[in-house]
Amino acid sequence: MRFTIRQNDLRTKARAGELETDHGTILTPIFMPVGTAATVKGIFHRDVRDEARAQIILANTYHLYLRPGMPIIEAAGGVHRFSTWEGPMLTDSGGFQVFSLAACRKLKEEGCHFRSHIDGSKHLFTPESVIDTERTIGADIMMAFDECPPGDAPREYAAKSLELTQRWLDRCFDRYHRTQPKYGHYQALFPIVQGCTYPDLRSRAAENVLQYDADGYAIGGLAVGEPTEVMYEMIEVVNAVLPENRPRYLMGVGTPVNILEAIERGVDMFDCVMPTRNGRNGQLFTAEGVINIRNKKWEADFSPIDPEGTAFVDTLYSKAYLHHLCVCGEMLAAQIASLHNIAFYLRLVGMAREHILAGDFKPWKETMVQKLTRRL
RNA sequence: GUGGAUGUAGCUCAGUCGGUUAGAGCGUCGGAUUGUGGUUCCGAAGGUCGAGGGUUCGAGCCCUUUUUUCCACC
Numbered sequence: 001m002r003f004t005i006r007q008n009d010l011r012t013k014a015r016a017g018e019l020e021t022d023h024g025t026i027l028t029p030i031f032m033p034v035g036t037a038a039t040v041k042g043i044f045h046r047d048v049r050d051e052a053r054a055q056i057i058l059a060n061t062y063h064l065y066l067r068p069g070m071p072i073i074e075a076a077g078g079v080h081r082f083s084t085w086e087g088p089m090l091t092d093s094g095g096f097q098v099f100s101l102a103a104c105r106k107l108k109e110e111g112c113h114f115r116s117h118i119d120g121s122k123h124l125f126t127p128e129s130v131i132d133t134e135r136t137i138g139a140d141i142m143m144a145f146d147e148c149p150p151g152d153a154p155r156e157y158a159a160k161s162l163e164l165t166q167r168w169l170d171r172c173f174d175r176y177h178r179t180q181p182k183y184g185h186y187q188a189l190f191p192i193v194q195g196c197t198y199p200d201l202r203s204r205a206a207e208n209v210l211q212y213d214a215d216g217y218a219i220g221g222l223a224v225g226e227p228t229e230v231m232y233e234m235i236e237v238v239n240a241v242l243p244e245n246r247p248r249y250l251m252g253v254g255t256p257v258n259i260l261e262a263i264e265r266g267v268d269m270f271d272c273v274m275p276t277r278n279g280r281n282g283q284l285f286t287a288e289g290v291i292n293i294r295n296k297k298w299e300a301d302f303s304p305i306d307p308e309g310t311a312f313v314d315t316l317y318s319k320a321y322l323h324h325l326c327v328c329g330e331m332l333a334a335q336i337a338s339l340h341n342i343a344f345y346l347r348l349v350g351m352a353r354e355h356i357l358a359g360d361f362k363p364w365k366e367t368m369v370q371k372l373t374r375r376l
Numbered sequence: 377g378u379g380g381a382u383g384u385a386g387c388u389c390a391g392u393c394g395g396u397u398a399g400a401g402c403g404u405c406g407g408a409u410u411g412u413g414g415u416u417c418c419g420a421a422g423g424u425c426g427a428g429g430g431u432u433c434g435a436g437c438c439c440u441u442u443u444u445u446c447c448a449c450c
Binding site: 034035036060090094097101143218221222249251255272274295329330 | 403404405406407408409410411412413414415416417
């Protein structure tokens with residue numbers, strides 16, 4: 001998997017690059033829509049690709065392991081053939097579920113014992129079993145199995161958690177090197193840098209992952225409750241250590257402003273449920289600010305959803321119609337808003353890339369940050 | 377015309393034996409959501425209890441007049 005930096009921004013640490021996978025080349029910085037169950041909720045793959053212009057999507061190891069289960073994925077010939085998504089894919093390992101499903105699991109040295117949120121059945125996830133599962137799913141980029149601790153974790157817990165994550169990482173790479181892809185295309189394994197909000201732990205964690213000479217590196221455990229400024233500081237600490245010539249992936253982030261700030265600090269890849277989840281709840285992100293389409297003020301506004309938008313829904317449908325669909329709880333409301341939002345996120349990172357290449361990222365970013373937080 | 381029922385938040389309705397600041401759902405307004413347990417969650421505003429009079433320490437509730445809407449019968 002080759003990563004080439006085309007341009008470094010002169011005044012910031014932002015970079016424009018190309019990441020080559022066996023399913024296509026990804027232009028960075030990039031946003032990756034989340035498709036937990038091998039679907040970006042509510043949107044046809046065709047529209048994810050052609051309208052939102054997504055270049056890579058996520059799927060989730062924990063969720064696909066439970067449903068439909070690995071025998072089905074393997075019989076289908078991997079997640080690409082099963083889902084018909086032909087572009088690059090990335091699987092999260094289930095490490096985030098260690099955090100988000102904390103009430104349903106027990107952590108041990110060997111791994112994480114989950115009680116299924118679907119039927120209560122018990123499942124042991126180990127670094128080895130997760131790599132095996134990710135091999136079976138067959139994504140182009142596999143994520144290491146880690147513990148994602150909460151943002152307010154005390155230092156003692158954060159340090160212990162980091163050590164566990166590092167031991168697990170070693171076991172992940174050991175299994176990775178002993179196994180082969182199942183479907184004839186290359187699979188990268190990205191380690192995840194943890195360390196909560198403690199700069200020295202973060203720095204040490206970043207130093208530790210260098211030993212694996214990975215195709216890319218992820219920053220995890222952020223946007224989980226800590227103040228935004230602390231998150232930015234942690235990104236700076238970690239990126240000061242990570243190699244320049246590998247892609248950097250900030251997991252689970254974030255708002256449009258978060259993404260621009262992280263790009264400025266040298267991050268190349270992002271994923272977040274925000275555009276789809278918030279879209280389902282009526283929040284639209286635009287270059288001029290945020291719209292809550294449920295508000296009565298849009299009831300008779302027949303202007304396009306987003307005149308500057310590039311997805312067909314942006315100019316085909318009016319705000320009044322989307323407001324109506326949203327108020328009625330119609331499925332189409334979630335579909336339109338989700339497609340609009342991921343199209344906007346992709347347009348935003350696309351513009352960021354253009355401005356990095358043009359050399360004026362910094363002033364462009366400053367004006368965008370002003371506009372993006374406005375409430376319309 | 378006669379008899380009966382009815383009127384409580386924007387809408388549809390609860391409201392115990394007459395007892396503290398009259399409630400719910402929906403709607404409205406606002407907020408939350410960050411490697412997806414979310415058609416979700418949280419909060420706020422909104423009342424001369426149709427109107428007048430009376431009984432009572434105290435009335436949404438009891439009495440009375442009037443009025444609204446609905447039903448049945450002439």
